[in-house]
Amino acid sequence: MRATVKDVARRAGVSPKTVSNVMNGVVPVSGSTRLRVEQAMVELDYVPNLSARGLRNGRSGVIALALPDLATPYSAEIAHNVVEVAHEQGWSVQIEETGSDPQREYELMSRARSNLVDGLILNPVVLDESAVKVGVSLPPVVLLGEVSQKLADRVWVDSVAAARDMTLALARTGRRRIAVLGTAEGRSSAAAILRTRGYQAALDELGIDRDDSLLIPCEKWTPQTAAAALTSYLDSHPVPDALFCFTDSMAIGALSVLWKRGISVPADVAVAGFDDIADGQYAVPSLTTVSFDKRQIASEALRLLTERMADRAGGQRVATVDYRIVERDSTRL
């Protein structure tokens, strides 16, 4: 049978409350009592029951992190950093995957309201504006990434500016026919729209005519889909001077296709990505990309979350994370 505060109290010859005081440390406890209690805890191998504590306190010490798909390197790196930072601050992290299924969002919200999590960090993909109805009964929510949501706090990178800068960087190496991979037709993700916008802004600045045949659609941002999209594109189009992929994952799929076709990177076509996932460094050739500090994203998200826990009032808080273009072999002349 597991020891409880009561057992510890009895053994230490004090009241349960004193044991609680020793643990929580807000009310002062005399040195000798503290010592006896601590010893009793060790002897009985006492571990507090977090369910009970959670019930009593109304807080669980757990936050939820919801990502589209943990298996993608980008999500995995975000998850890694969130878990790390959270751990440092004493939080546990519950992970949920939303897939592309809005249904999951609802379940998630309901779970979030079940008092098992004190806050929620959500990286939406499909439902840019839908499911996240930040009501009073919801725990604090922080959104990650390109989201049109205006209600919840969020952490983001300026995709428009980054895509613009990357396009300019590609142009600076003399590339003119710059294609982008990852645009979407119909209802597309906010990120796709913003990155396309930045790309086009750069073209306009450069005085290069927009050419819609250089927009390669790819709804899902995975190596598989990117490879498929690029393959069919190359079947009916000439090789562009440069290929700006909206994620590194897609770029890796693209590199694979180009290699198989004997198209040399960067000699025939420059390739760039977005996200700076770890594998980009070891891609063949190593991948030029838009890099940003994922640890910073994690810590900003946690900061916003804890701030919001302390103060539920106030308008939307936003944290912007800087980015920079990292040039590697895939665009180097």
Added chain:
Amino acid sequence: MRATVKDVARRAGVSPKTVSNVMNGVVPVSGSTRLRVEQAMVELDYVPNLSARGLRNGRSGVIALALPDLATPYSAEIAHNVVEVAHEQGWSVQIEETGSDPQREYELMSRARSNLVDGLILNPVVLDESAVKVGVSLPPVVLLGEVSQKLADRVWVDSVAAARDMTLALARTGRRRIAVLGTAEGRSSAAAILRTRGYQAALDELGIDRDDSLLIPCEKWTPQTAAAALTSYLDSHPVPDALFCFTDSMAIGALSVLWKRGISVPADVAVAGFDDIADGQYAVPSLTTVSFDKRQIASEALRLLTERMADRAGGQRVATVDYRIVERDSTRL
């Protein structure tokens, strides 16, 4: 203020217990009462308090998954699958990272004992035998991978046989000087030892003399460390006929180094990995590897865990997951 069972009960004109019965569905409730209760729940926007339920039931519906480093593709894929399978079975997953820090293991165990998680799936790396002291006061534990632990249940892939088969497969393409990347000196991980053993078994079968200069040590199994290890190796050794990397991550680092040095894969050297991570398919060239069903690992782990929850008694249960060699371009002649 959040609605409670009491509020729902009052509104529906029944007792709290009836509300509970409606939710849990074990005790029969008449259709009309059920309807009234359900309507009251909707009207009051009732969400059960899982902390309270957890306290009362002694179970939380949460399992913990502990991995060395979420950012590595292998861990990420495992995590993805565990979360998926767990979700299907109604579990939530709390993720912990152990790094290579035994200290984390302890914290983890203690957390696991705090009644916030009902079970623990642990992928150890350093502490093959140490910290995991499966005592009576611990929740059920399932270990993942190559572990010498004899006390806890586990799910594993036969590394020795897989490494042997891979080595034989490489030899079948005429390679004789087969190097392995990822051996470790001193206190090494069980996986390193087992895979080395399988490799050597194959050599013995083939009548190829063991050559220690073909063992390329690499303590940490990341692309970075693998690239570094291989680079310094190539500085002082001739290029082998084949390079069997103990993980795909290392293989990807190795491919990058080989490419930079102008060593052609597979013409000059065949490269193989282990784990079949998604990126291996899109490596340049695509990576031959030892593949196994990660979803199966996840579901077996969950099965063992739930079985153990139902029956704490009984000896160690073990689930073996099949593997197969997947040949791709990196070894194809």
Added chain:
DNA sequence: CGGAGAATTGTTAGCGTTCACAGTTGGGTG
């Protein structure tokens, strides 16, 4: 139409913790 038995619902209590408040001790003062 009475009553046994099944079906459904209500009552009580407690899971382990901590909060509000009450009680106790100690040491310093006048």
Added chain:
DNA sequence: CACCCAACTGTGAACGCTAACAATTCTCCG
């Protein structure tokens, strides 16, 4: 030496839920 103020410790209740048991209602048959 009585008294008072801190500083510390104890008491009781409650967080929201559900298990065990008790009580009630309904159904059906003799």
